[in-house]
Amino acid sequence: MATDDLMTRALALVGDDGPLSVEVIRRLTDLADVPEPMTIAEVADLLDITPHTLRYYERAGLVEVARDRYGHRVYDAEAVRRLVFLTRMRLSGMPMRDLQHYISLVDAGQDTVPERLDMLLEHRDIIRRRIRELTLSLAATEYKIATYGGSTGPDAAALDTATEL
Amino acid sequence: MATDDLMTRALALVGDDGPLSVEVIRRLTDLADVPEPMTIAEVADLLDITPHTLRYYERAGLVEVARDRYGHRVYDAEAVRRLVFLTRMRLSGMPMRDLQHYISLVDAGQDTVPERLDMLLEHRDIIRRRIRELTLSLAATEYKIATYGGSTGPDAAALDTATEL
DNA sequence: CTATGGCTTTGAGCGCGCGCGAACGCAAAC
DNA sequence: GTTTGCGTTCGCGCGCGCTCAAAGCCATAG
Known part of the structure; x- marks a missing residue:
C-alpha cells in the first residue's frame, strides 16, 4: 500500500482542511475492506510501517500474533485492529512506554x-x-x-x- | 522563564482555539520587552531550552555569539532573533541538518x-x-x-x- | 526434478537525531 | 571561603527502529 496507507487515505478523505464529521471518523476505523487473516507484509503495507517494526512491536509486548504451521505470523482481525490503534497513537506522538502501559491495562x-x-x-x-x-x-x-x-x-x-x- | 516561555506566552495570547490574526503574529515576534544583551541563562529561559542546547547550536554553526572579557557568551539582539527563529523551526520539526543548510544560505x-x-x-x-x-x-x-x-x-x-x- | 528467487524466521548489533551528564577549571558574588 | 554560574571536552543515553547474517519454506521456471 504505502502510497495508499491508512493515513493517506484518511487525509484524502478529509481533504486539505475540511471539517471532521463522525461519519468520516467511522470510516477511518472501518476495516471491513481488508482481508481477515493477514500476513506481516500485508499488515505492514496497510499501516505503512515495515515488517521489522511489526516484529518490534510484538517483542515489545504490544500485540500477540498467531503463527501458521511454518512459523509465519498470521494477523487476525483483533491484532490488526489493535495495531491500527497502536500506530495511530504512535503517529500522534505517544511513546512506546505509554503504549506498553496502556496494553498492560487492557490485559489487566x-x-x-x-x-x-x-x-x-x-x-x-x-x-x-x-x-x-x-x-x-x-x-x-x-x-x-x-x-x-x-x-x-x-x-x-x-x-x-x-x-x- | 520556563513557565512563561515564548510558546506558553504565545499560546496564552492565542487562547485555546482562537483564530490567528496578523497582529497576534506580530506580537509573537516582538522581542522589544527582552533585555538587549543577554546571558546564556536568560536566553535559555526565554526560549525554554537549556544552556547546553544553546552551546550545542553554536557549535553546530547555527549562530555566532560574542563573548565578554571572561569568555562568557553575550547574546545580542540579532543572535536572540535568530535563535527565536531557530527554536521555532526546531519545535515545528525542522531537522538540524536543514537549519544548518538554511543558515549557510543566509551566510551566502x-x-x-x-x-x-x-x-x-x-x-x-x-x-x-x-x-x-x-x-x-x-x-x-x-x-x-x-x-x-x-x-x-x-x-x-x-x-x-x-x-x- | 532441481533451482532460483522471494518471502519468512530469529538474534544481535548498529545507527541516527538530538541533546544531556560528568568532570574539571576559573571568575565573581555572598 | 564556599557557593554560584559559566566555560570546555568527552562521552553517554534515549527513543525508535533498521541492518545484517544465517537459515527455512514456497512457488514458478527451466
Whole structure:
C-alpha cells in the first residue's frame, strides 16, 4: 500500500482542511475492506510501517500474533485492529512506554478502564497542545514567507535594513 | 522563564482555539520587552531550552555569539532573533541538518533568497500535513473516548462483545 | 526434478537525531 | 571561603527502529 496507507487515505478523505464529521471518523476505523487473516507484509503495507517494526512491536509486548504451521505470523482481525490503534497513537506522538502501559491495562481487565480513559484524555490534551504549537509555528512561518526579506525581525518596514536571516 | 516561555506566552495570547490574526503574529515576534544583551541563562529561559542546547547550536554553526572579557557568551539582539527563529523551526520539526543548510544560505548572501523561500514553503507544507495528521489522530482519539468500551473496533453497538482494547 | 528467487524466521548489533551528564577549571558574588 | 554560574571536552543515553547474517519454506521456471 504505502502510497495508499491508512493515513493517506484518511487525509484524502478529509481533504486539505475540511471539517471532521463522525461519519468520516467511522470510516477511518472501518476495516471491513481488508482481508481477515493477514500476513506481516500485508499488515505492514496497510499501516505503512515495515515488517521489522511489526516484529518490534510484538517483542515489545504490544500485540500477540498467531503463527501458521511454518512459523509465519498470521494477523487476525483483533491484532490488526489493535495495531491500527497502536500506530495511530504512535503517529500522534505517544511513546512506546505509554503504549506498553496502556496494553498492560487492557490485559489487566475491565477494572482498568478508568485509567485507560485517563490516558486517552491526557493524550488528547497533548495532541491539542501540539496542534496549537504547530499552528503557531505555521503562522510564524507564513508570516515570514509573506514578509520575506530574510530577516527574523518583526518589523516589515525595517526588513531592508535589518540584519540578515 | 520556563513557565512563561515564548510558546506558553504565545499560546496564552492565542487562547485555546482562537483564530490567528496578523497582529497576534506580530506580537509573537516582538522581542522589544527582552533585555538587549543577554546571558546564556536568560536566553535559555526565554526560549525554554537549556544552556547546553544553546552551546550545542553554536557549535553546530547555527549562530555566532560574542563573548565578554571572561569568555562568557553575550547574546545580542540579532543572535536572540535568530535563535527565536531557530527554536521555532526546531519545535515545528525542522531537522538540524536543514537549519544548518538554511543558515549557510543566509551566510551566502542575497542570492540564496529564493532557495530560502523554497525551504520555508516546503516546511510550511510539512507543518500543514502534520497538523492534518494530528487533527485526524485527535478526532480518532476523541471518537474512542466518546465510544469508550475499550474496543478498537468501529462499531459502538458491538463494543460490549468486541475484543477488549 | 532441481533451482532460483522471494518471502519468512530469529538474534544481535548498529545507527541516527538530538541533546544531556560528568568532570574539571576559573571568575565573581555572598 | 564556599557557593554560584559559566566555560570546555568527552562521552553517554534515549527513543525508535533498521541492518545484517544465517537459515527455512514456497512457488514458478527451466
